[in-house]
Amino acid sequence: MTVNRIIKYLLLCIMFSATGAGPVAAKNDPGKHAQNVYFQALQALESGSFLKGVQLYYRFLLIGDLPLSKEVRAHDLVKAMGQFKKELADKTRGDKAALAIILIDRIIERLDKADKRLNALREKFPSSVLLAFIKGELMLALGDQNLAVRIFGTMSRLPSPRGFPALADYLLERRGQGKRSDPAARRNFLMRIAYRRWDETDFAGAKKIFRNIMSEFPKDPEAPRALVDLLIQIDKADEAVQLIDEWQGSSTEQLIAPLPLARIRYSQGRFAEVIELLTPLQKADPQDMYLRLLLAESRFQTGQYAAAAPLYESLSEADRKNQGFLQRWIACLDASGNITEGVSRLEAYIQENPNDSAMRVELASILMRLEKYDDARAQYYALKEVGNPYRGLALQQIAVIDKVNYDRLFNAGTANPDGVASPASAPEAGSAFPDPTSIDQKPKQAEDVENIQKEQIERMKELFK
Amino acid sequence: MNIFRPLLRNRLPGSSLRGAALLAAVLLWSRVAPVTALPDAADQVAQHLRPAGGSPTSGAAVARFGDIYVTGMAVLLPGGGTLEPPGAASKVSAKTLRSELLIPSGSLVTTGASETARVRLGERSLLRISPDSAVRIFALHLKLERGEIGVQQGKTILPLRILASDSAMIVDCESAADFFLSKAGSMIVTVQAGTARLQGREERFSAGQRIEVAGSAAVSDPPVSHLLEWLDSPRFAPWQETMSRLDMDVSEDTFNPAETPAGAAPGAPAVSGPESAGQTASTTGSTLPGSFPQAPDDVLQQHDLDGAGQP
Numbered sequence: 001m002t003v004n005r006i007i008k009y010l011l012l013c014i015m016f017s018a019t020g021a022g023p024v025a026a027k028n029d030p031g032k033h034a035q036n037v038y039f040q041a042l043q044a045l046e047s048g049s050f051l052k053g054v055q056l057y058y059r060f061l062l063i064g065d066l067p068l069s070k071e072v073r074a075h076d077l078v079k080a081m082g083q084f085k086k087e088l089a090d091k092t093r094g095d096k097a098a099l100a101i102i103l104i105d106r107i108i109e110r111l112d113k114a115d116k117r118l119n120a121l122r123e124k125f126p127s128s129v130l131l132a133f134i135k136g137e138l139m140l141a142l143g144d145q146n147l148a149v150r151i152f153g154t155m156s157r158l159p160s161p162r163g164f165p166a167l168a169d170y171l172l173e174r175r176g177q178g179k180r181s182d183p184a185a186r187r188n189f190l191m192r193i194a195y196r197r198w199d200e201t202d203f204a205g206a207k208k209i210f211r212n213i214m215s216e217f218p219k220d221p222e223a224p225r226a227l228v229d230l231l232i233q234i235d236k237a238d239e240a241v242q243l244i245d246e247w248q249g250s251s252t253e254q255l256i257a258p259l260p261l262a263r264i265r266y267s268q269g270r271f272a273e274v275i276e277l278l279t280p281l282q283k284a285d286p287q288d289m290y291l292r293l294l295l296a297e298s299r300f301q302t303g304q305y306a307a308a309a310p311l312y313e314s315l316s317e318a319d320r321k322n323q324g325f326l327q328r329w330i331a332c333l334d335a336s337g338n339i340t341e342g343v344s345r346l347e348a349y350i351q352e353n354p355n356d357s358a359m360r361v362e363l364a365s366i367l368m369r370l371e372k373y374d375d376a377r378a379q380y381y382a383l384k385e386v387g388n389p390y391r392g393l394a395l396q397q398i399a400v401i402d403k404v405n406y407d408r409l410f411n412a413g414t415a416n417p418d419g420v421a422s423p424a425s426a427p428e429a430g431s432a433f434p435d436p437t438s439i440d441q442k443p444k445q446a447e448d449v450e451n452i453q454k455e456q457i458e459r460m461k462e463l464f465k
Numbered sequence: 466m467n468i469f470r471p472l473l474r475n476r477l478p479g480s481s482l483r484g485a486a487l488l489a490a491v492l493l494w495s496r497v498a499p500v501t502a503l504p505d506a507a508d509q510v511a512q513h514l515r516p517a518g519g520s521p522t523s524g525a526a527v528a529r530f531g532d533i534y535v536t537g538m539a540v541l542l543p544g545g546g547t548l549e550p551p552g553a554a555s556k557v558s559a560k561t562l563r564s565e566l567l568i569p570s571g572s573l574v575t576t577g578a579s580e581t582a583r584v585r586l587g588e589r590s591l592l593r594i595s596p597d598s599a600v601r602i603f604a605l606h607l608k609l610e611r612g613e614i615g616v617q618q619g620k621t622i623l624p625l626r627i628l629a630s631d632s633a634m635i636v637d638c639e640s641a642a643d644f645f646l647s648k649a650g651s652m653i654v655t656v657q658a659g660t661a662r663l664q665g666r667e668e669r670f671s672a673g674q675r676i677e678v679a680g681s682a683a684v685s686d687p688p689v690s691h692l693l694e695w696l697d698s699p700r701f702a703p704w705q706e707t708m709s710r711l712d713m714d715v716s717e718d719t720f721n722p723a724e725t726p727a728g729a730a731p732g733a734p735a736v737s738g739p740e741s742a743g744q745t746a747s748t749t750g751s752t753l754p755g756s757f758p759q760a761p762d763d764v765l766q767q768h769d770l771d772g773a774g775q776p
Contacts, residue, residue: 039696042689067615069641069657075673199593199615201641201658233589235620259564267588290540290567297530321551321570322604324534358605450527457533457622463605464624464635465665 038064042076050080051100058103062137062171065192067199074108095121102134111142129158136168143212145177187217194226203234221247221255228256228264237267262294271298289318300328305335305449316345320352323359327456330366335449339366350379357383361390361459364397377401389462531587532622537604538587540565541574546582546594549573570604576612589619609646613695615657617641626664632678633664640672645695651679653687653695 037060045053057077060066068076081104087097098121105114115138122131132155139148152168155161172178176186190213197206207230213223224247231240241264247255256264262277278295285291296311309332316325326349330342346363353359364379376397383394531538541548543562550557551571559566559582568574568584574594576582582594584602594600598612606626607614618625618636625636630650636642640659646652654661654676660669661676663683670676670685677687 036696039689039692042692046689067643067657068655069672071672072655072657072675075675201617229585233585233591233617233619235589257564288564290565293530293538293567301527301529319569322534322537323570324530324537324604328530453527457528460533460605460623464626 038066045076045080050083051096053077054080054084054100054103054107057107061107062167065196067196069200070108070202077104077107080104095124099131106134106138106141109141111138114138115142127158129155129161129164132158133164133168137171140171140175148172149177183217187213187220190216191222191226194223198230203230206230218250221253224255228260232264232267237264240264241268259288259291259294262291266294266298269301271301274298275302289315296328300332303449305332308332309336320349323356326359327362330362331449331452334366334452339370342366343370354382357388357390358460358463361393362456364394365455365459368397368401373401373404389465390459393459393462528622529588531589532620534604535587535590535618535621535623535625536602536607537570539568539592539602540585541568542583542585544583545580546574546576546584549575568602571601573599573601573610575599586616586625587619587621590621590625591617591619609644609652611646613643613645615641615643617657618659631680634661634678635664636661637669647694651677653692654678654683 037056041053041056041060043053044050044056054077057073061073080100084097084100084104087093088101090097098117102114102118102121105111105117115135118131118135118138122128122135125131132151136148136151136155139145139151149172152165152172155165155168169178173182174185175189176182176184190209194206194209194213197203197209207227210223210227210230213220214227217223224243228240228243231237231243244255244261244264258277258281262274262281265271265273265277274294275298278291278298282288282291282295292311292315296308296315299305299308299311309329312325312329312332316322316329319325326345330339330346333339333342333345343363343366346359346366350356350360350363360379360383364376364383367373367376367379380394380397380401383390384398385391388394541557541559541562542565544559546559548557548559548566548568549572550569554569557566565585574582574584576594576596576598578597580596584592584594586592592600592602592607593615595613595615598614599610600614601608601610606628607616609627609629614627616625616627616636618638618640621638624638624640627634627636627642627644629644629646629652632652634642634644634652634654637660640661641657642661643655643657644652645654654670656670656672656674656676658672660671662669663678663681665681666683668683670683674685675687675692677684677691
């Protein structure tokens with residue numbers, strides 16, 4: 001029996017088993033979920049039908065649109081890969097295993113590896129239309145459109161081409177490169193693929209496709225606009241600026257409006273430019289809250305706390321549940337030497353939202369700084385229930401306050417003539433609790449704001465433990 | 466693992482600077498102290514670790530709003546989805562938006578059966594809301610109320626908290642995960658990149674893992690049958706239809722070994738690779754979709770390697 005006949009026999013066995021032994025769920029409930037190829041691929045893999053699972057997974061990759069990162073795909077296929085690697089050396093199963101490994105490498109985008117192994121297998125089976133199809137599809141994935149088309153073109157002359165040429169036609173047509181070139185379809189397809197890559201966290205892949213669209217459709221602003229957003233997301237604002245400059249040099253159309261431009265400047269940390277860009281815009285459109293936020297934060301970042309305060313106040317008034325706006329407003333008031341107003345606002349917020357522990361801690365910590373220990377203790381007392389993320393901090397602070405009060409009562413005028421807590425009673429270094437002796441109501445320096453914010457962030461981290 | 470990442474994140478815009486930082490670190494580590502290279506590199510790093518804004522007047526490294534309140538700086542992007550602000554305010558369709566819209570805390574964003582919404586969180590994070598889904602956006606967390614969302618948490622100071630039913634998950638910085646909420650209240654979480662964990666637990670799930678979460682319990686790699694409801698989502702409908710039209714419908718696997726497909730020519734001379742240059746792009750002449758004369762079969766599954774077709 002030749003190797004070819006053995007392979008034929010094995011593949012036929014697989015075909016029959018695939019036909020007769022469908023996924024359990026599909027058997028129990030025919031029709032329902034049977035169409036979901038990703039689900040069926042996972043079921044086949046779970047049941048140990050690795051080849052069938054890999055084939056189904058490959059079909060899902062070709063046609064499906066569920067974004068799955070390379071890591072997820074690799075995780076789904078890791079057992080199958082292990083099995084096929086074991087089978088590679090087996091005389092009767094080796095070729096089939098090689099085919100499966102090619103498909104897995106293709107699925108997890110180790111394209112060069114897949115291509116190398118595929119070439120070797122094609123030398124062994126030169127008339128296989130399946131391998132020709134995979135080769136063509138692989139070339140599409142590698143971006144060699146012309147070679148892909150040529151390879152697909154050979155399929156109809158191979159024995160028993162069946163549906164493969166039609167499937168190849170479909171893939172090309174979907175890319176706008178079928179018999180009739182359709183640039184709009186191609187552009188839309190590429191945009192979809194780029195967004196899918198983005199959703200799969202393949203940022204480099206998405207970036208590459210956006211760049212390809214830009215070179216193929218240089219007048220179309222959608223791809224560069226999307227790429228600007230992507231670059232900002234991945235912390236490459238400078239590259240985004242470069243891209244905008246390139247566009248401005250080649251087109252009369254403005255790539256992005258002043259507000260997104262301000263967002264890029266903001267992302268670069270060029271806050272003075274943001275203020276310059278947004279101040280006139282805000283006058284023209286005072287209702288735009290996003291614009292107001294960017295302006296407020298830019299003023300905050302440049303130490304213009306008094307100018308930022310009314311902006312954050314209005315943001316907080318418009319969005320009363322946003323703790324961020326409120327915290328920033330209070331920080332502005334604090335930095336401007338007007339913390340008393342901030343305390344009133346925080347107290348009002350706590351009255352409206354008694355279960356907001358983070359903001360209650362915020363209030364308590366300010367009261368501590370203001371040496372209003374009894375008021376602070378009352379706030380901490382409300383946080384000491386079991387299960388509260390700030391229970392530990394609350395108990396610690398209550399103990400500190402009690403010690404301060406004790407010291408005040410019994411040691412006043414001796415150990416500490418000012419009547420404030422002795423250094424020994426202050427919390428340990430690294431605590432989220434500030435030193436009670438450091439309170440004043442003078443306008444704060446940027447360093448003070450920075451330190452206060454560091455403490456805030458440390459406290460907020462409790463919410464995410 | 467990049468041990469320099471915590472040092473460099475947020476404030477290093479250029480790869481050249483990363484390179485400089487790396488060089489400085491390597492030199493320090495190797496105890497080589499070239500008088501010229503090291504201070505330059507260190508200066509570059511220090512310069513870019515200075516406060517955002519770089520304004521000489523700012524003076525302090527104050528964290529940016531969007532790095533702390535990631536979901537408190539959420540903007541709905543034009544495209545798909547409907548925003549329902551808290552209270553009696555009227556709904557806003559993202560289709561009508563000309564520019565990004567700041568989302569008030571407590572707002573619900575919903576999507577119809579065939580639309581996807583995108584919400585930027587902070588500066589470097591992204592929320593994708595799949596068709597037929599609903600998520601409520603708060604200043605310090607998201608609450609999935611129906612369907613599926615995908616989140617990409619960028620370089621931020623605080624991680625992202627996702628609540629659904631009675632579960633709370635944390636997506637770490639520089640990580641991504643998808644969340645599907647079942648009707649029974651359990652969640653299917655797929656970690657796409659980085660790490661995620663249940664709130665209150667130390668164990669982290671890493672990229673590639675799929676977890677079923679119910680309350681405070683999590684099972685890694687749940688049985689596939691538990692994914693049925695998730696994969697029955699309406700957003701799969703369009704490509705399911707495509708699969709049928711391509712005669713790749715596995716539910717109708719009616720392969721008949723005795724059948725020889727029309728047009729097949731077993732034993733026909735093979736055209737072996739490499740492909741000759743100059744061949745035309747024409748493949749079959751068949752038209753797509755839905756014009757296949759043959760019985761439904763699965764071309765990717767029912768073909769053998771040597772191309773001889775079925776016996």
